Amino acid sequence: MDYRELKIAGAWEITPKQFGDDRGVFLEWFKQATFTEATGRELDLAQANCSVSAAGVLRGIHYADVPPGQAKYVTCVSGSVLDVVVDLRVGSPTFGQWDSVLLDTVARRAIFLSEGLGHGFLALEDNSTVVYLCSTGYDPEREHEVHPLDPEIGIEWPTVGPDGSPLEYELSAKDRAAPSLHEAKLGCRLPA
Numbered sequence: 001m002d003y004r005e006l007k008i009a010g011a012w013e014i015t016p017k018q019f020g021d022d023r024g025v026f027l028e029w030f031k032q033a034t035f036t037e038a039t040g041r042e043l044d045l046a047q048a049n050c051s052v053s054a055a056g057v058l059r060g061i062h063y064a065d066v067p068p069g070q071a072k073y074v075t076c077v078s079g080s081v082l083d084v085v086v087d088l089r090v091g092s093p094t095f096g097q098w099d100s101v102l103l104d105t106v107a108r109r110a111i112f113l114s115e116g117l118g119h120g121f122l123a124l125e126d127n128s129t130v131v132y133l134c135s136t137g138y139d140p141e142r143e144h145e146v147h148p149l150d151p152e153i154g155i156e157w158p159t160v161g162p163d164g165s166p167l168e169y170e171l172s173a174k175d176r177a178a179p180s181l182h183e184a185k186l187g188c189r190l191p192a
Contacts, residue, residue: 001014001015001016001017001028001034001038002014002015002017002033003038006085006099006101006111007017007094007099008085008086008087008091008094008097008098008099008117009087009093009114009115009143010095010103010115010117011085011111011112011113011114011117012038012039012098012111012112013107013109013110013111014035014038014109014111014112015108015109016029016108016109016110017021017027018108019093021180022054023027025108025109027108029075029110030073030110030133031092034111034171035073036076039112039168041114043071043073043074043112043135043151044132044135045049045133045134045135046134046135046136046137047133047134047136047137047138047186048131048132048133048134049131049132049134049138050129050130050131050132051129051130051131051132052078052127052129052130053079053081053123053127053128053129053167054123054126054127054128054129054170055123055124055125055126055161055165055167056122056123056167056168056169056170057122057123057128057170057185058120058121058123058147058148058170058171059119059120059121059122059123059148059171059172059175060077060084060104060119060121060145060174061084061118061119061120061122061145061146061147061148061178062114062119062120062144062145063117063118063119063143063144063145063146063190063191064115064136064139064143065142065143065191066089066115066116066192067115067181067192068115068135068136068173069114069115069116069132069135069136069191070115070134070135070136070151071112071113071114071115071135071136072112072113072132072134072170073110073111073112073132073133074103074110074112074113074119074121074131074132074133075103075108075109075110075111075130075131076103076128076129076131077089077105077130077131078101078105078123078127078129079104079105079123079126079127080102080104080123080124080125080162081102081103081121081122081123081124081128081130082100082102082103082121082124082127082158083100083101083102083103083105083111083120083121083130084098084100084119084120084121084122084148084155085098085099085100085117085118085119086098086117086118086120086146086153087112087118088116088117088118088146088153088170088181088184088190088191088192089102089116089190089191090185090190090191091192092126096152096181097151098153098154098155100147100155103121103130103133103184104124105148113185115135115191118148119136120155122158122167122169123158124158124161124181125161125162127192130181144177144184144189145174146179146180146181146184147176147178147179147180148175148178148180149169150180151179152180152182153181
């Protein structure tokens with residue numbers, strides 16, 4: 001596996017080695033020893049999630065209260081998504097900045113996000129299936145969101161899918177009602 005730290009400290013892009021033949025492909029999409037060697041930490045697994053989305057579905061930007069926060073190791077097993085990490089840690093030198101990784105079934109990359117970072121993705125194809133390994137379980141009282149289309153963050157979400165068809169963003173009611181980064185900071189809802 002190849003690890004590349006993103007411009008946001010605590011976030012990595014992981015590209016697995018793929019072994020293919022006429023039968024298909026095999027890869028290790030997560031291996032604790034390699035992960036710990038590259039990141040200097042272990043990922044305690046508390047929950048695994050799976051999300052299936054139509055093209056244009058925009059999920060996030062989601063984060064959990066710190067402590068304990070929620071670290072995530074994410075990959076796409078069908079279709080493709082643009083996966084985004086946003087630094088929501090007040091006082092961080094990259095606060096409010098974002099970085100992204102294309103997750104698809106070609107490179108089969110994964111992304112790791114440490115606690116305190118925001119996470120979201122845009123499905124680029126129908127039936128895009130994303131799986132997450134999470135360090136803590138879901139707790140609705142500790143989960144929050146920042147609006148994924150906040151111009152202050154300025155995420156450059158794609159407007160067309162891989163086949164050239166236009167993407168119409170579809171957000172959940174919760175994500176449509178999410179505060180801006182500025183509002184979340186004023187409300188003291190962001191990680192320190």
